[in-house]
Amino acid sequence: MTVRLSLDDLPLRAELRGQTPYGAPQAPLPIALNVNENTHPVPEDVADDILDAVARALREVNRYPDREFIGLREAFAEYLGHGLSASDIWAANGSNEVLQHVLQAFGGPGRTAFGFAPTYSMYPILARGTGASWIPGHREADYTVSAESAAEQVDRIQPDVVFLCAPNNPTGTPMTLDVIEAVYDAAPGMVVVDEAYQEFAPRDTPSALTLLPGRERLVVSRTMSKAFAFAGARVGYLAADPAVIDALRLVRLPYHLSALTQAAATAALRHAPTMLRMVDEIVAQRDRISATLDALGYDPSPSWTNFVLFGGVDDPAAVWRALYDRGVLIRDIGIPHSLRVTAGTEDETTAFLDALASLESGA
Template sequence: MSASLDDLPLRDDLRGQKPYGAPQAPLPVALNVNENTHPVPQEVADDILDSVARALRDVNRYPDREFTPLREAFADYLGHGLTRDQIWAANGSNEVLQHILQAFGGPGRTAFSFAPTYSMYPIITRGTGATWTAGTRGHDFTLDPADAASQVEAAAPDVVFLCAPNNPTGTPLPLDVVEAVYDATDGIVIVDEAYQEFAPHDERSALTLLPGRERLVVSRTMSKAFAFAGARVGYLAADPAFIDALRLVRLPYHLSALTQAAATAALHHAPTMLRMVDEIVAQRDRISATVEALGYRPYESWTNFVLFNGVEDSAATWHALYERGILVRDVGIPHHLRVTAGTEDETTAFLDALASVGSAS
């Protein structure tokens, strides 16, 4: 008989916890985990393959521990006068966030955000031994600067997560909220801009707030806009001293030479990759308009997904779509479902299936 978790000397604070578990089902249309469903363009893929092939020639050696060319490429991509000394990267933005919690969280410390928000924040927090605390949002999932600051001041956390725009709701986060929260705490403030490229082009990034704020960090990912979910590359921008703190907790040579080569090559084609973003935004807006016409209530989204209300039975509708070959996400908010904006054909398949399921409540 095989052992169970109860038979192992697991940490007490991990007992009863559940791992991240988004379904991975082999359905024709998978729109549940906010991937970029557009494939990497052929000319970009060819360049990435060439770069990886060159890196393979020296794969018997450890990679550049400081991943210097990649940090320079990220600084060039982000702009705002950033230099490589202000850039960090890891295997997906989740590992970037884990590094932050390892350096500034841990036993006896707390992390805070406003629920509902990204489900990995409490998992990463507890995994590093810190305590998770959640505040509240407005009825439409927005945050008011004064209220947000008041909640943070009362909680007195060591780390604050601000998801901008928010996942799973798509809600924009005004920069005055970031400023108010930063002024209300002596802890680290993380602005998670995983979906920033899907926001309106004229909207400012929290990167503009970095000068003079050594406790502020802006996290990004290549998974969404750059169609790099399978490559696992996340990064952040912060004060150089903050980057030094992360060096204390990272594992040696944590970014493989192949990952560095692939990501650097992709960044050299940023304009081509970002043209896909405009196509995805068009499908996102199409989803919002059509689900509203079907009687549902979509929320404003600056991401590559749409959360909509008015679902009489979330589980039943999710299952009905599943039976039609469409995988969406039940995020645990009653009467809501979330769907990723896919290709035009995938979006059509979802909207046709949703229309066939029945009317909204």
């Protein structure tokens, strides 16, 4: 009989011992609102155009893809605006790989990465995976962070890489540009503003992209997973000074973006106005969730994202399980007395709210 090895039997790096891989529960439930996906399907006409683009790319799939993915970078630059060009853009297989490239280039052994906790759970995992040490900062009780506090913490820690999730995951909290400017002025190294949920912020909200000119250590990352309903395609990107892009070339694997990925993402970007119309509906459902949670006696945090974190949950594990048993999957992200739910379609949102209300009524 073969004895199965454990991690303790392997010569694993010391900083990885005792760690667990990222993982949100996956279950075949009818209502899955736990990982902040855009639950709306890609519109049929957009899907048809993407399929045509992928089919054309398949005809030359025997050849390596464009290593510099120039066409896709040009498409991202046009989408973002702000005077950006292809030389200011980088992309990879999901924003996690984009952030990993940043850490590989500017973090690593003997260096530190920093963010204001609670924040995106992948930051410490990516930091440890690339050999850097993760140092958590703190937020106020309402999950905000002021420019003064942010600058003081960064100045005291002197991290090599700072991650600012704006708006923040898992709390939905916005971050104003004065905080980003204060952090940049205090930081000795790279400052990464993760705008994965920027499209869900109020339309007149300025992006950190406006701060890029003259700030060569500033990086603004985005994803196609949320607003573009492209989570399964795994496409993330960033904007930064061209010198930063050159640094990321040093650590990327050759031909890291497949020809099929490039074709699909470029085609989707051609339909940006159509794709972004879904955002308005998602925001409406997010606000509906917040209002109903408040009426039910919970404490929803203000959110500029496609999800709502709500407190006032006496037993999060029990509520999570009761919703699970009713066919609704949400997320327990480890914040005491709190749970997080993604804003889905109108029907999905109704199913969640009805299931939660049934717990209150004992139905």
